Amino acid sequence: xxELNIQASTHAYSIVIGEGIRNQITDYFTNSYSxxxxxxxxxxxxxxxxxxxxxxxxxxxxxxILPAGxxxxxxxxxxxxxxxxxxxxxxxxxxxxxxxxxxxxxxxxFVAATYMRGIDYIQMPTTILAHDSSVGGKVAINHPLGKNxxxxxxxxxxxxxxxxxxxxxxxxxxxxGYAELVKxxxxxxxxxxxxxxxxxxxxxxxxxxxEHICSGIQIKAQVVEQDEKENGMRQYLNLGHTLGHAxxxxxxxxxxAHGEAVAIGLLFALxxxxxxxxxxxxxxxxxQWLETNHYPLHSLTGDQQTILAKMKNDKKNKxxxxxxxxxxxxxxxxxKQMTDEDMLSYLSSFKRKLVNK
Amino acid sequence: xxELNIQASTHAYSIVIGEGIRNQITDYFTNSYSxxxxxxxxxxxxxxxxxxxxxxxxxxxxxxILPAGxxxxxxxxxxxxxxxxxxxxxxxxxxxxxxxxxxxxxxxxFVAATYMRGIDYIQMPTTILAHDSSVGGKVAINHPLGKNxxxxxxxxxxxxxxxxxxxxxxxxxxxxGYAELVKxxxxxxxxxxxxxxxxxxxxxxxxxxxEHICSGIQIKAQVVEQDEKENGMRQYLNLGHTLGHAxxxxxxxxxxAHGEAVAIGLLFALxxxxxxxxxxxxxxxxxQWLETNHYPLHSLTGDQQTILAKMKNDKKNKxxxxxxxxxxxxxxxxxKQMTDEDMLSYLSSFKRKLVNK
Ligand SMILES: NC(=O)c1ccc[n+]([C@@H]2O[C@H](COP(=O)([O-])OP(=O)(O)OC[C@H]3O[C@@H](n4cnc5c(N)ncnc54)[C@H](O)[C@@H]3O)[C@@H](O)[C@H]2O)c1
Ligand SMILES: NC(=O)c1ccc[n+]([C@@H]2O[C@H](COP(=O)([O-])OP(=O)(O)OC[C@H]3O[C@@H](n4cnc5c(N)ncnc54)[C@H](O)[C@@H]3O)[C@@H](O)[C@H]2O)c1
Ligand SMILES: [Zn+2]
Ligand SMILES: [Zn+2]
Numbered sequence: 001x002x003e004l005n006i007q008a009s010t011h012a013y014s015i016v017i018g019e020g021i022r023n024q025i026t027d028y029f030t031n032s033y034s035x036x037x038x039x040x041x042x043x044x045x046x047x048x049x050x051x052x053x054x055x056x057x058x059x060x061x062x063x064x065i066l067p068a069g070x071x072x073x074x075x076x077x078x079x080x081x082x083x084x085x086x087x088x089x090x091x092x093x094x095x096x097x098x099x100x101x102x103x104x105x106x107x108x109x110f111v112a113a114t115y116m117r118g119i120d121y122i123q124m125p126t127t128i129l130a131h132d133s134s135v136g137g138k139v140a141i142n143h144p145l146g147k148n149x150x151x152x153x154x155x156x157x158x159x160x161x162x163x164x165x166x167x168x169x170x171x172x173x174x175x176x177g178y179a180e181l182v183k184x185x186x187x188x189x190x191x192x193x194x195x196x197x198x199x200x201x202x203x204x205x206x207x208x209x210x211e212h213i214c215s216g217i218q219i220k221a222q223v224v225e226q227d228e229k230e231n232g233m234r235q236y237l238n239l240g241h242t243l244g245h246a247x248x249x250x251x252x253x254x255x256x257a258h259g260e261a262v263a264i265g266l267l268f269a270l271x272x273x274x275x276x277x278x279x280x281x282x283x284x285x286x287x288q289w290l291e292t293n294h295y296p297l298h299s300l301t302g303d304q305q306t307i308l309a310k311m312k313n314d315k316k317n318k319x320x321x322x323x324x325x326x327x328x329x330x331x332x333x334x335x336k337q338m339t340d341e342d343m344l345s346y347l348s349s350f351k352r353k354l355v356n357k
Numbered sequence: 358x359x360e361l362n363i364q365a366s367t368h369a370y371s372i373v374i375g376e377g378i379r380n381q382i383t384d385y386f387t388n389s390y391s392x393x394x395x396x397x398x399x400x401x402x403x404x405x406x407x408x409x410x411x412x413x414x415x416x417x418x419x420x421x422i423l424p425a426g427x428x429x430x431x432x433x434x435x436x437x438x439x440x441x442x443x444x445x446x447x448x449x450x451x452x453x454x455x456x457x458x459x460x461x462x463x464x465x466x467f468v469a470a471t472y473m474r475g476i477d478y479i480q481m482p483t484t485i486l487a488h489d490s491s492v493g494g495k496v497a498i499n500h501p502l503g504k505n506x507x508x509x510x511x512x513x514x515x516x517x518x519x520x521x522x523x524x525x526x527x528x529x530x531x532x533x534g535y536a537e538l539v540k541x542x543x544x545x546x547x548x549x550x551x552x553x554x555x556x557x558x559x560x561x562x563x564x565x566x567x568e569h570i571c572s573g574i575q576i577k578a579q580v581v582e583q584d585e586k587e588n589g590m591r592q593y594l595n596l597g598h599t600l601g602h603a604x605x606x607x608x609x610x611x612x613x614a615h616g617e618a619v620a621i622g623l624l625f626a627l628x629x630x631x632x633x634x635x636x637x638x639x640x641x642x643x644x645q646w647l648e649t650n651h652y653p654l655h656s657l658t659g660d661q662q663t664i665l666a667k668m669k670n671d672k673k674n675k676x677x678x679x680x681x682x683x684x685x686x687x688x689x690x691x692x693k694q695m696t697d698e699d700m701l702s703y704l705s706s707f708k709r710k711l712v713n714k
Contacts, residue, residue, distance in 0.1 A: 086502045
């Protein structure tokens with residue numbers, strides 16, 4: 001069991017990581033609650049909702065099971081959840097629990113942030129990727145024209161991360177989550193980066209995963225404590241996301257896992273960085289690791305103009321110019337404003353480099 | 358010209374009150390902006406949008422004109438505004454201006470709070486009532502099952518209040534706004550309360566209105582500085598609102614002005630307070646003033662059970678028990694938890710007292 005503390009601008013909260021935490025969450029409640037509402041998706045419900053509801057048996061607990069997948073992070077489900085909250089009679093002293101991956105965490109977190117102007121909530125991440133989404137208080141839903149365009153900064157009361165739940169993840173979700181761990185390592189820590197690149201995702205000892213997740217969370221926690229509202233260094237966490245988000249939008253949300261798209265974006269960021277800083281970065285090594293672990297590198301389809309247009313919808317842009325996170329070296333991120341011409345040319349040289357053996 | 362400063366938890370901002378402010382707002386901008394987006398309603402657009410856009414002629418300014426009325430504070434218009442924001446290419450460095458009454462302020466404020474996790478916005482109130490809604494950072498939209506159930510705390514970058522715009526308000530809106538001024542006076546200041554009750558709303562010198570508005574804002578500002586998130590004394594500002602909100606929901610949003618409903622709620626609060634504290638409050642005097650000024654006191658229709666059910670949807674309730682703001686005396690508010698039986702009996706005795714001459 002590991003415990004980390006985060007100081008958000010509104011309050012401090014703990015992140016508890018270990019095996020079987022789902023059966024002990026009530027030990028960590030910091031307030032008394034009039035009622036509890038667990039939001040989860042259909043896959044997670046089958047596996048872990050029963051355990052969680054049992055743990056909550058002393059409380060007045062409601063639950064809602066949503067379809068799994070990125071499409072659920074929509075204004076329609078948001079609205080439906082609001083209606084349910086009112087129907088359940090939830091008040092300002094209710095607690096919401098987001099049990100699931102980043103989709104449930106982001107959506108349920110945004111419901112918590114805006115139901116009656118904000119109620120308490122707890123993140124119970126059940127995917128590797130959600131080590132990232134559950135920490136730092138970013139919550140959001142998608143708009144048909146762009147991901148996460150509607151949302152808030154709203155810190156949870158706690159993050160309870162049960163490593164046992166990760167056993168049921170399929171390969172795609174493991175890949176997806178590991179891409180964000182690679183990202184965190186790339187922006188801050190060459191040693192962890194090297195440790196990840198020596199693992200094979202098909203054969204992962206749980207203790208190693210917990211180690212990687214703990215480092216990832218530590219990196220993320222440090223960054224968001226220093227820049228909660230993303231005015232400065234928090235932007236480094238967007239490494240790989242300029243192209244990643246564009247690709248997700250282009251292919252249709254859900255047809256590629258978030259982290260799979262980010263993985264391609266990370267490789268692109270290395271490619272651009274090598275050229276901008278006229279340096280050598282571990283592009284080939286990362287490409288190889290991604291291939292070995294079956295990341296769908298062939299998914300980068302669509303002509304450059306279409307992809308560029310999607311990139312320009314990104315929230316991080318300033319005055320319609322793309323802001324990209326690049327690496328001067330591993331552990332040394334930097335933000336660069338890019339011209340459209342450069343982006344187009346990097347995209348096409350990147351595509352060529354992807355198909356080269 | 359009067360200027361007040363408010364310290365919100367996230368930042369400080371000014372409230373500027375005076376004649377012709379709509380032509381000078383750019384003097385008060387605290388940041389440089391990539392673009393500006395003015396949101397207003399059809400009535401206000403006809404009267405004042407031209408002036409504001411002219412003032413913004415050096416900026417890249419967009420505008421959106423919405424239908425007037427409480428129905429506009431809906432998730433559908435919220436969603437439509439998000440789509441427009443994206444279509445206009447607004448980024449995190451854009452400024453949103455809410456030009457209008459409380460409906461525009463609440464809706465546009467909630468858009469600002471949640472577009473890309475929050476962009477800067479400015480309140481330009483154009484109704485008397487909006488002296489209340491524009492200060493304090495509460496923003497929200499309605500849900501079909503209850504008012505303001507979806508929202509945030511999100512402070513503006515400034516409030517620019519042009520007294521000249523109030524000249525075009527009709528009687529109903531003047532009544533509506535004055536109800537909140539009466540409320541603020543009742544919870545904190547007997548002298549202002551007496552000053553208001555000696556004015557006739559049909560014949561209001563602008564200088565007197567400005568004075569009342571400034572006192573109202575001062576009272577509100579003091580309260581929200583001490584309790585921004587409404588955990589304590591900010592609840593006093595809900596005096597009159599338990600019944601007021603229920604009545605609005607019961608009659609259908611928009612069929613009675615917010616402040617008109619609150620006025621009936623204020624009278625009800627005096628009625629309940631007299632009985633609970635076994636004391637005499639200026640019930641009859643307020644009733645008379647409301648009658649003289651044509652407040653629709655006859656609108657309290659519907660059987661007690663229906664009204665009670667609506668009251669129980671209120672955000673301020675705890676565990677399904679109604680929390681009501683009462684007055685031990687003028688200037689001395691207090692929160693009481695009420696039983697359903699008591700509420701039903703107070704409602705019926707209040708109705709009898711309303712029809713008595
Ligand atoms: N808020 C943030 O800071 C932040 C950061 C990164 C990503 N995100 C968001 O996170 C989302 C992606 O998160 P995700 O990858 O966890 O997606 P997800 O929530 O859709 O989960 C992926 C799939 O795994 C299933 N699943 C979840 N837990 C499982 C378990 N223990 N066993 C078996 N199956 C399980 C889910 O049902 C789903 O089908 C995206 O919407 C992204 O925008 C947010
Ligand atoms: N956020 C808060 O703290 C808070 C506090 C109190 C009330 N409110 C909200 O405020 C809303 C009511 O505000 P409102 O009464 O200003 O309603 P409103 O915005 O609907 O304005 C009332 C009417 O006056 C018109 N109008 C506005 N300015 C005008 C002008 N200068 N001249 C002529 N006509 C003008 C509008 O078009 C509208 O028809 C409610 O939704 C209520 O919930 C919010
Ligand atoms: Zn991500
Ligand atoms: Zn009000």
